[in-house]
Amino acid sequence: MQAARHLVGHAKAVHHRRFSKPIRALRRFLAENGELAETSFYDRVRHGGRGLQTTLSLEAFGVKAGLDRKGGGSEGARAAKQLDVLEAWVARGFQALGCTGHDPLLVLVDQLEQxxxxxxxxxxxxxxxxxxAKRAVQTYGGAVRCVLFVRSDIYDALQFDDADKFHSDELRLEWTPEKLGEVALLRARASLGEPVSSGELWGGIFPARVHGQPADEYLFSRTLPRPRDAIQFLNLCRDAAHSRGAKRIAETDVVGATLQFSQWKLLDLAKEYLVTVPxxxxxxVLFQNTGYVVIRGAVATRLAPFTRALHSQFPSYKNALTADGVVEVLYRVGFLGVLRETGVSYAGSGQLPLQPQENEFHIHPCFRPALNAENPTGLTPFDAAPQLRRYSYSSDNTGVVAQIAGGEVRFGQSRxxxxxxxxxxxxxxxxxxxxRAQLPGGAHNQLSEQLSALVARTVELRADPWPGDLIEYVSRAATYLDELAHRLAESGLGTARDEGIVRALVSSSELLHNEIGGHFTGYDDY
Structure with a gap:
């Protein structure tokens, strides 16, 4: 139907042969079926679909008896007969015009996920x-070309006999950070109406660096690899600068936009896959306030309290609501990437499906701020300043002499x-x-930093003439070590409780509590 409309207008505007027989027949056909009026393409598609479900008037083509419901046969058979007649006359129209010297009619189809x-x-x-689409190209001899934009996960899920025949027609769109940078540059030029170089965009309009990273690297690593997400993030940064009356985007604008963009994208991801992954x-919620490194076993631990409720709410998805099923789903939608020899791989063209032995996954940087998961693990730094007691220790910190605030001297604080x-x-x-431990992701460095910071804080306290309540400080530090063990075990990042760094943390906590003389609640009481 769209090709017929194109031919009628094209014959008059370009070829000046509006009244050739095939074109006259097509114009009459469109008029008789109400397709000549200027309406949106969407409305024409809907109208054409309804026509095939009932009947089309084909008298313009010399078919006197309507191929309607009275003709008998199935609805599909009647539609096929109508299409055969229409396609034949559209093909004759293209042949009559001889449209070989210019570009073909191009039909673009998008948003099939809807x-x-x-x-x-x-x-x-x-x-x-x-x-x-393939049949149209064959039927009209190249005078019509169709381009379908299909989301890769939908296309890969299709199973049909002729799938192999489409390989030569496939073109996978891979949006690398470099290509997203090109899109950003083109949009900047169009928005400003003047030439903009890459150096002017990154270092002039945008800051050169954000949190120590090149600005473009910071931005595009925190978006899903598609232009609309990148453009939305850039616009959000622009709006942040505009709200404070600035003409150039500052680092604080980008950082401020990062959390809001992350929150938007987390909501958008759920909406995008609402039909297939309700x-x-x-x-x-399984990944809130945790680290971005996710171990397969930890998913099972986090999922367990919610399994019964999820099975009750989504009974037809019970097979997917297992630890392995959840990991597979989250990888497929781009929420999780898998750690491989070449680095973290997110679902996309050319990526292997998840393998059973693959154990370490990373939350995509796009979603980490919204989940408060911007560190490899959920380990928090030790922050426990000792309470000030009513005495201070001597400046040599031997622990032998102590001076009471009122001036009276006493001895014996060395413990x-x-x-x-x-x-x-x-x-x-x-x-x-x-x-000597093998912790995945950045957990090793993060735990090392936390322990080193605790050592540095304690050394500073050792030299402080007014250190405060040191027994309480050591007690809280001992509890902190046990909390680190608990978080590592809970996240699946450490080994079993009875070995490795987790066991060492628990033992150290026990030792310190025993030396203090207090009761140790311990790992088993969590």
Missing amino acids: VWSSDRESDNTVIGLLLA FLDRLF DFELLDLLITTCQRLLRTLA
Whole structure:
């Protein structure tokens, strides 16, 4: 129908042969079926579909008896007969005009995900459209070309006999950071209406660096690899600068836009896959306030408390609501990437499916700010300043002399400093154990930084003439070590409780609590 409309207008405007027989017949056909009026393409497609479900008037082509419901046969057979007649006359129209000296009619079809719902019927709709596009090219001898934009996960899920025949027609669109940078540059030129170089964009309009990274690298590593997401992030940065009356985007504008963009994209991801993965938004809670490194076993631990409720809400998805099923779904939608020899791989063209032995996954940087998961693990730094007691220690910090605030002198506070020394040597021993441990992702560095910071804080306190309540400080440090063990085990990042760095942290906590003389609640009480 669209090709017929094109021919009628094209014959008059370009070839000046509006009244040749095939063109006259097509124009009469369009008029009789109400297709000559200027309406949107969407409305014409809907109208044409309804016509095929009932009947089309084909008298313009010399077919006197309407191929309607009275003609008998199935609805599909009647539609096929009508299409055969229409296609034949459209082909004659192209032949009569001899449209070989200019570009063909190009039909672009997008947003197929809106008619696809991961069932056989919607699969057949998309498969039928693919086959129809190939048939149009063959029927009209290249005078019509069709380009279908299909989301890769939908296309890869289609199963039909002629799928192999489309390989030569496939073109996978891969949006690398470099290509997204080109899009950003083109948009900047169009927006400003003047030439803009890459150096002017990154270092002039945008800051040169954000959090120590090149600005373009910072931005495009935090978006899903598609232009609309990148443009939305850039516009959000621009709006942040505009809200403070600035003409150039500052680093603070980009950083401020990062959280809001991340929150938008987390919501958008759930909406995008609402039809095929209706439980997707329920899974995000499993990754809030944790590290971005995710171990397969930890997913099972986090999922367990919610499994019964999820199975009750989504009974038809029970097979997917397992630890392995959840990991597979989150990888497929781009929420998780898998660590491989070449680095972290996110789902896309040429990527292998997940393998059973693959164990370490990373949350995509796009979603980390919204989930408060911007560090490899959920380990938090030690922040426990000791409470000020009513006495201070002598400046040589031998622990032998103490001066009461009122001026009276007393002796015998050395045990507190012995506890500080024990804490320092304990943490140093843990650092040596950690050097031999195998922690995934950036967990090794993060834990090393936390322990080193605790050592540095304790050494500073050792030299402080007014250190405060040191027993409480060591007690809280001991509890902190046990909390680190708990978080590592909970995240699946450490080994079993009875070995490795987790065991070392628990043992160190026990040792310190025993030296203090307090009750140790311990790992088992969490």
